[in-house]
Amino acid sequence: MLPREAGLHRSCCLIDRAALKHNMETLKKGLAPGAAIAAVVKSNAYGHGVKIAWRAFVEGGATWLCVDSLHEAQDLRDDGYDGNLFVMGHVPPAHAKAAVELDVRVMCYDRGQVDAFGAASSELSKPLRLIIKLETGTQRQGLKIGDALELVKYIQKFPYLVFEGTCTHFANIEDTTDHSFAYEQLRIFSEYNDILTANGFKPAIRTIANSAAGILWPNTHFELVRAGITCYGMWPSTECYVSAKLLGKDVDLRPALTWKTVVAQEKLLETGSVIGYGCTYQTTHPTRIVVLPVGYYDGYDRSVSNLAHVLIHGKRAPIRGRICMNMCMADVTDIPDVKMGDEVVLLGRQGDEVITAEQLAAWAGTINYELTTQIQSTVPRIAV
Ligand SMILES: Cc1ncc(COP(=O)(O)O)c(C=O)c1O
Incomplete structure (x- = not known):
């Protein structure tokens, strides 16, 4: 939620x-x-x-x-x-x-x-x-x-x-x-x-x-x-x-942004299924995926297709297929009991795992500056 x-x-x-x-x-x-x-x-x-x-x-x-x-x-x-x-x-x-x-x-x-x-x-x-x-x-x-x-x-x-x-x-x-x-x-x-x-x-x-x-x-x-x-x-x-x-400088900087979404749908795919536009990913075994309601319109860079991970239940779920305009898909085969509404972290910490802006930027072939700046201004920012 x-x-x-x-x-x-x-x-x-x-x-x-x-x-x-x-x-x-x-x-x-x-x-x-x-x-x-x-x-x-x-x-x-x-x-x-x-x-x-x-x-x-x-x-x-x-x-x-x-x-x-x-x-x-x-x-x-x-x-x-x-x-x-x-x-x-x-x-x-x-x-x-x-x-x-x-x-x-x-x-x-x-x-x-x-x-x-x-x-x-x-x-x-x-x-x-x-x-x-x-x-x-x-x-x-x-x-x-x-x-x-x-x-x-x-x-x-x-x-x-x-x-x-x-x-x-x-x-x-x-x-x-x-x-x-x-x-x-x-x-x-x-x-x-x-x-x-x-x-x-x-x-x-x-x-x-x-x-x-x-x-x-x-x-x-x-x-x-x-x-x-x-x-x-x-x-x-x-x-x-x-x-x-x-130079011996010890500077304690603390990242401040966590970008979250939720699971929109969970489904089981047969071996040999292709995922998303362009059929760029094909399953090699029965695979459970989730659909996430975030895409490149929101600022989730299309270039992280088939590269990035998201966090679900504190574990890494790899993105499968291309990032769409408003959705993307992630592999939860190794993460049990994922269901609609579960929290997903695109950027930031969940449990012991963290996706840093630098890691996401590396997958996207860019820099942390661009990564956080490109998150659509319509995505709500909530102070915690
Ligand atoms: C003129 C100018 N000054 C300062 C800054 C801040 O740079 P940084 O984020 O590397 O501190 C920028 C960033 O683009 C800039 O354009």
Whole structure:
């Protein structure tokens, strides 16, 4: 059975609020002096449900939240968050007025944006604080120092615009234990900030650190660490975990998400039966399977067809055949007495067994970030 709060849904995610708070407290303890921590709660809090997550992080000591878009910022304001809020993704000039009204920090890298932000802030007679994105090697948003300096000078023309800080993002810190590229990005970021300061534009906030840098290198913390994946109790990668161990860092992260469904039907198949679309699995002996009311529409990745396991009665049941849009099938031949309504864990712990996001991600050929983020936002998130 699913909890009552799941309503008419056939799967739900239980979110361990205490684990989220614990992770934030743990990360906060590792901060360099003078640094604050921002919890990255974009993409429905990496799939954990933003309404549950932001409160747990603020309770745990986060003094900033980061999102990708203004509509996510709007959701947080509507939900009662009135603290520091940084929109890291693209804010189109057409949305400038909303940015001022929502009182967010905006990532800025373009004159067209500055014109629109300047006009909107003057019209509303309200300040708008801008963080300039610096290009240090990721080749995503951002400006090299010459253009950044020009933009910061240009910002001064607008009475309500405030140049508050600088930001950049690591390209290659979690995919490797060779951190030479990341060190070079840090060097460039520091140099650019020095040049801005020497020209009379000292950034009040400098932010480069993500989760990996937050754990590995205090010298990247500056005024603000933007931590995402670690807030949710997951490591950015195995390489990052190994790097942390090599540096003697012992960080206790606790995963917070359990995704559950129920058995929809149980049936016995004869030897030689094929299962699901494309007949990709054929039984070699009498086989008992269950049908589960979850599919790729819900975010259960189709690429785990014939690969993943789910947990039933505390035991592993292999997925058989292809994941369908709204259903999938699992083999319970070795698990006695399974019946309709029994609880099934797709991700998380049941008894002594656990399916981690990393394991499911490996079956899907992707990373833990994508795995939890892709769970449909319509699947209820229930705080426990
Ligand atoms: C600009 C920016 N900052 C910070 C983060 C957080 O990264 P992580 O989840 O690795 O901590 C992200 C994540 O995608 C990001 O895009």
